[in-house]
Amino acid sequence: MLTLTPEQRSNKVTVADWLISYRDSESRKKRGAKQEVLRINRFLQRPFAALKIGQITYKDLQKYFDERLKEPSQKYIGTLAPATAHKEIQTLSAAFNLAVKSGLISKNPCIGVVLSKPAEHRERTASDEDIEALLVASGWDGKSVPLDKLQLTMAAFLLACKTGMRSGEILRIEEAWIDGAVIHLPHEVTKTDSRRDVALSSEALRIINLVRELGDKPKLFGALSDATRDALWRKIRDRAGLGPELDSAGRVIREGLNFHDSRATFATWAASPDPKTGAPRLDLLSLARQTGHKNLKMLQRYYRPKSEDIAKRLDSMVEG
Numbered sequence: 103m104l105t106l107t108p109e110q111r112s113n114k115v116t117v118a119d120w121l122i123s124y125r126d127s128e129s130r131k132k133r134g135a136k137q138e139v140l141r142i143n144r145f146l147q148r149p150f151a152a153l154k155i156g157q158i159t160y161k162d163l164q165k166y167f168d169e170r171l172k173e174p175s176q177k178y179i180g181t182l183a184p185a186t187a188h189k190e191i192q193t194l195s196a197a198f199n200l201a202v203k204s205g206l207i208s209k210n211p212c213i214g215v216v217l218s219k220p221a222e223h224r225e226r227t228a229s230d231e232d233i234e235a236l237l238v239a240s241g242w243d244g245k246s247v248p249l250d251k252l253q254l255t256m257a258a259f260l261l262a263c264k265t266g267m268r269s270g271e272i273l274r275i276e277e278a279w280i281d282g283a284v285i286h287l288p289h290e291v292t293k294t295d296s297r298r299d300v301a302l303s304s305e306a307l308r309i310i311n312l313v314r315e316l317g318d319k320p321k322l323f324g325a326l327s328d329a330t331r332d333a334l335w336r337k338i339r340d341r342a343g344l345g346p347e348l349d350s351a352g353r354v355i356r357e358g359l360n361f362h363d364s365r366a367t368f369a370t371w372a373a374s375p376d377p378k379t380g381a382p383r384l385d386l387l388s389l390a391r392q393t394g395h396k397n398l399k400m401l402q403r404y405y406r407p408k409s410e411d412i413a414k415r416l417d418s419m420v421e422g
Contacts (some may be wrong), residue, residue, distance in 0.1 A: 114259055115154065115156075115206065117155050118152060121146060121197055123199040128200065130419065145193075163211055170182060171184065171218065184217060191215060196211040198211055204219065226360065227367040228259075232342070235343065239341035240252050240253050240338045242256050244256075247311075247316060248317060254323060254326055255335055257312065258273065258323055261306060262361070262363045264306035265306050265368060267300055267365075270291065273321070273326050273327075273328065273331060275323060283302045284301055287301065296396075306404070310322065344358060369393060369404035371383065372389050373405050
């Protein structure tokens with residue numbers, strides 16, 4: 103961190119000075135380093151970054167966030183998502199907390215900032231009809247070897263729907279990790295920093311075998327970066343007509359399909375009753391083991407049964 107003299111401690115260090123120091127010494131050590139570094143670099147362009155760190159108050163940050171939440175989203179239709187603002191304030195708060203521990207300031211200026219609540223958890227999953235539309239939009243039949251990055255992106259989405267794996271995990275799959283019908287994920291590639299074994303159904307293994315034929319080594323999906331996958335997924339989704347649906351006032355009346363909804367698609371299918379047995383396809387603990395959730399409350403957010411299906415199950419119970 104910065105070597106601070108008594109003179110510097112008397113309000114000569116700017117917020118930008120401290121954020122740069124925090125970025126270079128702390129952020130780069132974190133698992134989410136890339137996103138946090140980008141976040142801090144954006145902060146450096148804002149007016150509050152020019153303030154002395156001993157003078158900035160929660161009012162300065164409140165003004166920033168009030169204006170920030172009115173800015174258009176770079177990813178979605180509409181303004182910035184409250185969840186993004188919450189990630190930003192978490193980063194700022196961590197940096198200012200370290201400034202407090204270092205004796206540079208007496209109080210974290212993030213304390214007192216009020217943000218709107220993040221949106222309710224999503225309800226979207228990919229139906230069979232959605233997947234068929236996506237296949238058509240990608241130009242892939244789902245049965246042959248993917249011919250280009252667009253089709254490879256669709257293969258990654260299908261694999262996510264069949265396994266519950268995250269996009270980042272899929273893009274980093276190496277041949278050496280695959281052992282029969284199991285993928286051994288090293289802790290370095292999982293969000294929870296814990297190694298995990300992912301079971302492969304025959305359908306999931308079929309998709310992997312198609313991708314294997316591309317011969318990309320060591321990574322099966324090595325042709326795709328995170329950014330490329332994201333851009334190509336949006337292209338497929340929009341071609342398929344599965345983006346957000348808006349009313350005349352610009353309000354979202356139906357959520358667009360996100361790549362990450364593939365995890366919920368898998369979790370909902372796995373936790374739903376098997377038509378033959380009436381029991382869930384996977385019990386709760388097995389499902390958590392498959393998806394890597396350590397918090398069962400978080401896993402609950404990925405179970406998104408349709409109200410129509412619940413109604414049918416209720417009727418079947420009455421009839422029985």
